[in-house]
Structure formats: C-alpha cells, structure tokens
Amino acid sequence: MAGLDTVQPGQSLADIARLLADKRLPPVERWNPPYCGAIDMVIKRDGSWLYLGSPIGRHALVKLFSTVLRRDEDGRYYLVTPVEKLQITVEDAPFVAVELVSEGKGGQRRLGFRLNTDDYVIAGPNNRLRVEVDGKTGEPRPYIHVRRGLEALINRPVFYELVSLAMEEGGETGTLGLWSDGVFFPLGDTGGGEIGEGGS
Template identity: 45%
Template sequence: MSLSDIEKQLGLEGPVGHPPVEKWSPPLSGDMDMVIRKDGTWVHEGDPIKREKLVRLFASILKKEGGDYFLVTPVEKWRIQVEDRPLLVQLIDKRGDQLQLVTNGGDSLIVGDDHPLKASELDG
C-alpha cells in the first residue's frame, strides 16, 4: 500500500490550503485555554478535540512568534500552549533519496532545507 493510498483512506488527499497567516498581525486578543500536548493531542478547555477536521483548521491558522504559538485570523490573535512541537509526523514515505512526510495537520512535505526534521523524545 502506497502513501497516497493511505492518505486517501485518512482523507488527506489533495493539497492542504493554508491562509496567509504570515501576513496577519492583529493585536493580542488574549490567552486561549488550549494546549497541544506532546503526544499531538489538541485540548480545548480540558477536553481533547476529537474532530480531525477541526484540528486541521486550527493547524492552518497556527503561527509561531519567538517562543510562543498563536491561532490567528486577520483580526484576532490568541496565544495557546504547546508542550513540545505543534505537529507530529503520522506517515513517512521514502521517495528515492527524499523523505515525504504527512503531519497530523494534514500537510504533506519533503524533508529538506525548507522543512528540516526535528525529533523529540516522547516519554522515554
């Protein structure tokens, strides 16, 4: 079974659209009771977000500034907490000398200078 077959099964086929968050600089609206746990679980007000499409939506408006992470729109900017990394690799496929990755945010990318791979240890 190929990566594209698995992507189709998971509903990950096709490019993931991302709003131009790098162009948005609204003032800080405040702190949101949301945390992305180190195991990749997104939690809002103590409850895990179980709808994958909602996680993907939030991932598409996630922005990092300095050491902080924010969910941004053209008019709002909410700080959230991230325990380790905001997105985890769910699928890996070797294509020749390259590695193609799919994240839990639905992004498909090739490891390289634009997308370096950073590994973290999860609970030993």
C-alpha cells in the same frame, strides 16, 4: 501543505511536492491583529488538542486550527485571524510526524512525512530535520520543520524507520544519516544543534 483529501494512493513524492506547491494556506504571517489574550487550548506532546481540558474530537476542526497557527519571535504559539490573536500552549511541537514515505537511495533519496493533521512535508533545504538529545535521558528527540517556524516531532516508530534506512545504507559518509532532496541529515547525537548541510 497537502491533505489526504488531495493525495491519492500510489502517488509519488514528486506528485505530492507539486500538490504542496499548489496548496494555499492563510497568510497568517502577514496578519497583525490585536492580541486578545490566552485561551485554555493545549497541544499535547502526542499531538492531541485539548480545549478547556477536554480533547477536541473533530479532526476537521483540529486541521482548521492548525492552518491559522503561528509561532512568533517571542517563541509563543498563537491562533491568528485578521481580527484577533489568541495565545495557546504547545507542550513540545505542534505537529507529530506519524508516517514515512521514502523514495530513491543515497543522494537521490526523498523523505516524505505524513503528519497527524494529514498534511505532508518533504525533508529538504526548506524543511530540515534536526535531532535534539534529552539532557536527562540521553534519548534523541527528532523534529522536522513544517512551515513558518512550526515543527513536527517525529514519533518513535518513524524515527526508528529512519535509523534503519540509514544503517542499511552503510553510512557511506562516515556519519549515520540520510539524504533527502539533496541535503544530508545526520541522525546521531547532535548535541541539540540544527543539522543538515546545504540549502537554507
């Protein structure tokens, strides 16, 4: 992931992609510390972090915590260091996509998302878009994979922007959706399944 401290105004998604490749994150997937219990830390649906019921006001601290966040096979979320593993609560997804950058058209399009942690992710074979539909309200709940099984909920304004781009493109495949990095992602009702074709 690349933070805004390394992304400069006017940089293309290709430049950002190179920064993403160069950025090193803690290897939390390789750490196997003892489980030390749950702590009263919650990531709300809007992406805000609470500790003991109070918002964590320091954005830099939230960004630091986000780099050692892991989702294990049990579906639960943990803050992991080489010496401890602490369970936290995540109401929906641990990140929120708050801004969209689109370059190109059709099959040459690339979609980049800025997260609430000031990281960037580019939709493609390794970072897939999916749309769930709320069983009660029928409203779409769009997500993008960020890393290691962690996802970002795409906020409503950004999702509307994606749908607007797809409608402008004319639905040449017969399905409302967009290409990014060589993968086509439907944006319509998917019944909660994983979407996107091509890549793995």
